Amino acid sequence: MGSYVTQTRALGSQVSGPCDYFTHGVNYHSAAYRGFGDNEVTTSYRSGRSEKSGKSSEDPLAFNPHSDKEAFAIYKRQYEDQKRSVPVDAPKGYPKDNFVDTGHTFSSVKKFTSISHPGGFYGNRNGSGAGSYSGPLCPDSMTASFDSALPDTTWYQTRAIALTAPTNPAAHLATFLGELKADRPPSMIGQSMFHATNIFRSLGEEYLNIEFGWKPFISDLHDLLHSVMRAHKLTAQYERDSGRIVRRRHTFPPLRTTTSGTRSGWIQAPPNGPSAYWQGNTGQVIFSGGSATGGKFSKTTLIENWFSGAYSYYLQRGNSHLDRIKRFEQKVNHLFGTRLTPDVLWELAPWSWLADWNGNIGTNLTNASLLTSDGLVIRYGYFMTTKTVTETHMVPSANHAGGSTGPISCTLMTITKNRTKANPYGFGSNPAAYTSRQWSILAALGMTKTPNSLR
Numbered sequence: 001m002g003s004y005v006t007q008t009r010a011l012g013s014q015v016s017g018p019c020d021y022f023t024h025g026v027n028y029h030s031a032a033y034r035g036f037g038d039n040e041v042t043t044s045y046r047s048g049r050s051e052k053s054g055k056s057s058e059d060p061l062a063f064n065p066h067s068d069k070e071a072f073a074i075y076k077r078q079y080e081d082q083k084r085s086v087p088v089d090a091p092k093g094y095p096k097d098n099f100v101d102t103g104h105t106f107s108s109v110k111k112f113t114s115i116s117h118p119g120g121f122y123g124n125r126n127g128s129g130a131g132s133y134s135g136p137l138c139p140d141s142m143t144a145s146f147d148s149a150l151p152d153t154t155w156y157q158t159r160a161i162a163l164t165a166p167t168n169p170a171a172h173l174a175t176f177l178g179e180l181k182a183d184r185p186p187s188m189i190g191q192s193m194f195h196a197t198n199i200f201r202s203l204g205e206e207y208l209n210i211e212f213g214w215k216p217f218i219s220d221l222h223d224l225l226h227s228v229m230r231a232h233k234l235t236a237q238y239e240r241d242s243g244r245i246v247r248r249r250h251t252f253p254p255l256r257t258t259t260s261g262t263r264s265g266w267i268q269a270p271p272n273g274p275s276a277y278w279q280g281n282t283g284q285v286i287f288s289g290g291s292a293t294g295g296k297f298s299k300t301t302l303i304e305n306w307f308s309g310a311y312s313y314y315l316q317r318g319n320s321h322l323d324r325i326k327r328f329e330q331k332v333n334h335l336f337g338t339r340l341t342p343d344v345l346w347e348l349a350p351w352s353w354l355a356d357w358n359g360n361i362g363t364n365l366t367n368a369s370l371l372t373s374d375g376l377v378i379r380y381g382y383f384m385t386t387k388t389v390t391e392t393h394m395v396p397s398a399n400h401a402g403g404s405t406g407p408i409s410c411t412l413m414t415i416t417k418n419r420t421k422a423n424p425y426g427f428g429s430n431p432a433a434y435t436s437r438q439w440s441i442l443a444a445l446g447m448t449k450t451p452n453s454l455r
Contacts, residue, residue, distance in 0.1 A: 011038040011110070014118040015410060019135025021273035022123075023286070028273035033136045036146075036412065040110040099245055099310075101380040107418040111146040116409045122400040123286045130277040130284040132401075133270070138410035139295060139393040140268040146414040147389040153305060156252055157383045157420065157427040158363045160307035164248035165370045166241055167313050169337030170234055171223035178348040179216070227335045238334050242315035245379055251306040258300045265295035265395040267408060279398060287398040287405070294396040302388045309381030309422065313374045330374060341369035371425045381422030389414040 016035050021028040115138045123132030162168065227234065267287055269278045279287040316326040333339050343365035346352050352362060370376055394409040420427065 007040075007042040009040050011040060011112045013038040013113050014115050015113050015136055015138050017119060017136050019133065019270050021131070021133050021135075021270045021278075023131030023273060023277045026273075028270065030135075030270050030272045033270060034138060034142075034268060036111070036113050036142075038112040040108065042106065042108040044104060044106045099379055103380060103382060103421060105419055105421045107416070109146075109148045109417075110415040111148070112413055114411050114413070116407065117405065122402060122405065124401045130286045133286055135270065137405065137408050138268050139263070139395040139408060140266045141264055142268070142393055142410060142412075145391065146412060147301070147391075148387075148414050148416045150385055150387055150416055150418055151303065153383060153385055153420070154428070155360050155363075156305045157307070157422070158360050158367055160250050160252075160383060161309075161378070161381070161422070161426060162363050162366045162370075164250050164307065164309060164311075165367075165376065166238075166246045166248070166311050167334060167370055167374045167376050168366075169333060170227040170230075170335055172220065172337040172344070172347075173224060174338055174340055174344045175347045176220040176224065178344065179220075224336065231335055234335055235331050238331065239315060242313060245310050245312055247308075247310045249306065249308045251304075255303040256300065258298065260296065260298040262293060263295040263297045263393060263395075265293060267395060267398060267405075287400050289397070289399045289404075295394060297391070297393045299389065299391045302390075304386045304388075305384070307381070307383050310379040311376060312379050313376040315374070339369075339373075341365075341373075343369050367426050377424045378422050378426065379424075381427070383420045383422070383427065385416075385418045385420075387414075387416045389416075 013036060016032045016038075019030050019033040021030070115136055117137040119134075119136055121132065121134045122137075123130065125132065267279050269275045276283075277285055279285055281288060315330055316323055318324075329338075337344075343362060346362050346365050371378075389412075391412045392409055393411075394407055397404045397406045397408070399405075
């Protein structure tokens with residue numbers, strides 16, 4: 001699946017307006033005071049013939065239809081064609097499933113500027129003195145430093161699936177019992193202080209005993225008791241959602257960073273005209289005062305991550321002895337986490353918690369265990385990231401014949417959006433590595449267009 005630019009449009013900027021610089025009897029006109037290249041670019045990732053030309057009427061994004069109604073008609077036709085082309089067969093005992101995901105991965109970058117002084121007249125209207133200026137103002141020595149690079153979101157993507165999968169056990173009894181046997185119950189709080197020869201070493205042992213002993217122990221007990229108390233409700237919900245499209249959404253806490261500092265404090269001169277009469281503290285100039293070191297700048301970066309997806313899974317049906325045993329095992333595991341899976345063995349491995357501080361091995365193993373059990377499949381899954389970078393430059397107020405300008409500022413803003421589509425068995429999973437059983441599940445759900453080929 002390739003990518004192609006589906007839309008590029010220029011954005012009007014306050015700082016790119018015309019200006020007139022009049023000095024010593026000569027008027028210097030400029031069509032644009034400054035230009036930072038404000039624009040918005042959208043890139044789509046779709047397969048098919050429209051990818052090659054970018055103009056196919058079968059792709060609303062590439063075709064740029066004249067109305068939302070026209071775009072909706074295209075999507076509806078595609079959706080109906082897909083439903084008719086592949087009959088969907090659900091497992092025995094479940095109704096047919098006609099759900100089709102027509103979404104895709106895309107990204108967009110929007111760059112624009114705003115200024116505190118988009119226009120005005122400065123100087124003497126009669127042309128005396130150094131002259132006058134009419135137009136926008138912004139700080140000097142600014143570059144178009146639009147920051148559109150997105151951070152790696154792999155950790156968030158895998159974490160989102162582990163948090164939203166509907167078959168995720170409410171408690172983790174297998175891990176709890178394994179840790180209890182390997183490490184024994186945590187020692188009593190304060191016990192290491194009774195016969196301490198080194199008070200500081202004993203304090204460190206107490207801290208580790210609480211952080212890695214008592215806190216996990218109490219958390220596991222809480223989850224087990226919570227599952228027991230809500231067993232009926234959790235089991236009923238688990239049975240009711242079996243065979244359905246289960247939608248989930250998770251929003252991660254936003255990440256915000258801010259940096260600030262000082263910068264030079266002059267006003268940007270227009271592109272045409274002598275700079276000698278523009279700004280300074282001596283001689284005939286339009287703008288006087290100010291400070292070469294009195295400026296400030298700040299940069300704020302806000303990153304928002306969230307996941308939206310849907311799953312389907314199947315609880316064993318049938319009345320045979322084996323069917324009932326399987327169904328009972330699924331319910332018990334959903335309540336208490338009784339299966340001995342790869343992620344349980346990883347949790348019991350020494351120092352695995354330290355490895356997961358800088359990686360997500362445990363989360364990947366959890367997802368692998370969940371997505372290979374109970375017929376769990378991601379019907380659709382999208383991870384969204386929005387990064388907003390706001391960079392503001394400010395120079396102090398300067399005087400002119402008509403008064404003072406007040407602080408002059410210019411803000412560069414970059415809004416980068418990205419949407420990543422998940423495969424049926426996770427983000428970044430390779431369909432070539434799917435087992436025959438996984439392909440058969442996908443085919444039964446109508447998620448393949450040909451054998452061993454995803455829609």
